[in-house]
Amino acid sequence: MDVLFYHLTESTLEEALPPLVEKSLERGWRVGIQTGSEERRDVLDGRLWTFRDEAFLPHGTDREPHAAEQPVLLTTTEANPNGAVIRFLVDGAAPGALEGYERAVFLFDGHDTAQLEAARAHWKAMKAAGHAVTYWQQGPDRRWQKKA
Numbered sequence: 001m002d003v004l005f006y007h008l009t010e011s012t013l014e015e016a017l018p019p020l021v022e023k024s025l026e027r028g029w030r031v032g033i034q035t036g037s038e039e040r041r042d043v044l045d046g047r048l049w050t051f052r053d054e055a056f057l058p059h060g061t062d063r064e065p066h067a068a069e070q071p072v073l074l075t076t077t078e079a080n081p082n083g084a085v086i087r088f089l090v091d092g093a094a095p096g097a098l099e100g101y102e103r104a105v106f107l108f109d110g111h112d113t114a115q116l117e118a119a120r121a122h123w124k125a126m127k128a129a130g131h132a133v134t135y136w137q138q139g140p141d142r143r144w145q146k147k148a
Contacts, residue, residue, distance in 0.1 A: 002103045003126045005119060006144065007137040009110040013090055016138075017044065017107060018051040021072055024086050025057070029102070031072040032084035036091035041074045044090075048072070092118045110137075
C-alpha cells in the first residue's frame with residue numbers, strides 16, 4: 001500500500017483537503033476521511049459542500065443513515081462502511097488497521113507540535129510495516145513538493 005504524508009505549511013486543512021478528495025473521485029475511488037474528533041468532522045462536512053462556488057463534493061458522515069452508499073465518508077472511527085480505497089487521516093487521527101486500502105494519506109499541520117510528533121510516529125510505523133511511504137511538503141506557492 002502507498003502511504004503519503006502531506007505536511008501543511010502554507011494552507012489550512014480546509015483549503016488543502018477538498019482538491020485532494022476531488023482528484024481521488026476523478027480516479028473513481030471511494031474516499032474515507034477520518035478525523036480526530038466529531039467537531040472537526042462536522043467542520044469538514046460543511047467545508048466539502050462550500051469549498052468552491054461552482055462545485056461541491058458529494059459526501060456524508062458516519063452519523064447519518066446510508067453511510068455505505070457515500071462516495072466520500074467523513075468518520076471519527078476506523079471503520080470503512082463505504083468501501084473506500086483511499087483513507088485520509090487528519091487532525092492526528094490514529095490509523096488503526098489499513099488493510100483493504102490502496103492508499104493512505106496523512107495530512108498534518110506543520111504549525112501544530114502534537115500533529116508533527118504524531119506524523120513522525122506514523123511515518124516510522126508505516127515504514128516498519130513495509131509500506132511504500134512518501135513525504136510531501138507545501139512550497140511557498142502552496143504546491144506539493146516531494147521531499148522523501
